Amino acid sequence: MKFKNTIVVTLTLIMFLSCATNPFTGKKTLAFVSNAQLFPTAFAQYNQVLTESKVETGTTRADMIKRVGQRIAVAAERWLNANGQQGYLNDYKWEYNLINEDIVNAWCMPGGKIVFYTGILPVAENETAIAAIMGHEVAHALANHGQQRMSAGMLQQGLAVAGNIAIKDDKTRNAFNQYYGVGSSVLGMLPFSRSHETEADRIGLYLTALAGYNPDEAAELWKRMAKASGGQAPPEFLSTHPANQTRITNLTALAPTAKAEAKKFGVSSFRPLGKY
Numbered sequence: 157m158k159f160k161n162t163i164v165v166t167l168t169l170i171m172f173l174s175c176a177t178n179p180f181t182g183k184k185t186l187a188f189v190s191n192a193q194l195f196p197t198a199f200a201q202y203n204q205v206l207t208e209s210k211v212e213t214g215t216t217r218a219d220m221i222k223r224v225g226q227r228i229a230v231a232a233e234r235w236l237n238a239n240g241q242q243g244y245l246n247d248y249k250w251e252y253n254l255i256n257e258d259i260v261n262a263w264c265m266p267g268g269k270i271v272f273y274t275g276i277l278p279v280a281e282n283e284t285a286i287a288a289i290m291g292h293e294v295a296h297a298l299a300n301h302g303q304q305r306m307s308a309g310m311l312q313q314g315l316a317v318a319g320n321i322a323i324k325d326d327k328t329r330n331a332f333n334q335y336y337g338v339g340s341s342v343l344g345m346l347p348f349s350r351s352h353e354t355e356a357d358r359i360g361l362y363l364t365a366l367a368g369y370n371p372d373e374a375a376e377l378w379k380r381m382a383k384a385s386g387g388q389a390p391p392e393f394l395s396t397h398p399a400n401q402t403r404i405t406n407l408t409a410l411a412p413t414a415k416a417e418a419k420k421f422g423v424s425s426f427r428p429l430g431k432y
């Protein structure tokens with residue numbers, strides 16, 4: 157009996173300690189893995205992906221990815237500061253890389269490590285749409301969606317709580333990639349939950365507008381995504397991000413709110429789409 161109670165108390169304590177309130181969502185979220193434990197693993201994993209890939213640098217489009225990423229990061233910081241969350245991004249080390257590979261995908265690892273593949277560029281069509289994708293991916297990272305997914309996965313698999321997820325072997329690394337949607341031709345990617353997707357769409361749209369990009373373009377982007385899913389290219393991004401009518405309708409409805417939100421920060425006009 158006593159033993160049982162101890163277990164209950166311990167579990168309650170663990171739950172309490174590992175439920176952090178996310179400033180973007182205002183919700184308590186399940187996070188067994190802290191940023192301090194997770195970020196070094198993510199950074200190491202990110203560097204490994206870069207080492208194994210053809211990273212494009214110095215081109216107009218690679219520069220564009222960096223420019224958009226920096227603007228979205230600045231927008232996130234302004235938004236957090238305005239909401240009394242100074243220091244939230246202290247452990248983040250933003251990086252934005254373009255990998256030369258013909259796959260329709262982009263992702264963001266914990267701590268702000270972002271990859272775009274060149275295959276997504278023709279679907280995006282313009283810089284504003286890149287900003288919409290960037291905003292969405294950054295929103296997943298800020299809301300710790302991957303972390304929650306990982307925690308849930310760890311629970312399911314009965315893995316040790318509280319850490320030690322350093323990359324020790326291929327199996328762990330593959331699991332990590334799966335949780336974060338990094339993907340490869342071998343691995344399937346776990347889709348984020350529908351509520352995570354809706355959240356990332358909403359937060360991402362605010363960031364896009366706040367960074368000076370017209371949020372109206374997000375719905376247009378998803379219409380093009382829907383069209384591309386009928387094409388030849390393997391739609392990695394679409395396997396975890398269905399370009400359905402609900403999403404397009406939601407984004408269209410949210411655009412005026414995103415503009416109003418941006419206006420509070422003095423952003424009342426937007427850049428041209430930036431065709432390239």
Ligand SMILES: [Zn+2]
Nearest residue numbers: 348353356397
């Ligand atoms: Zn997403």
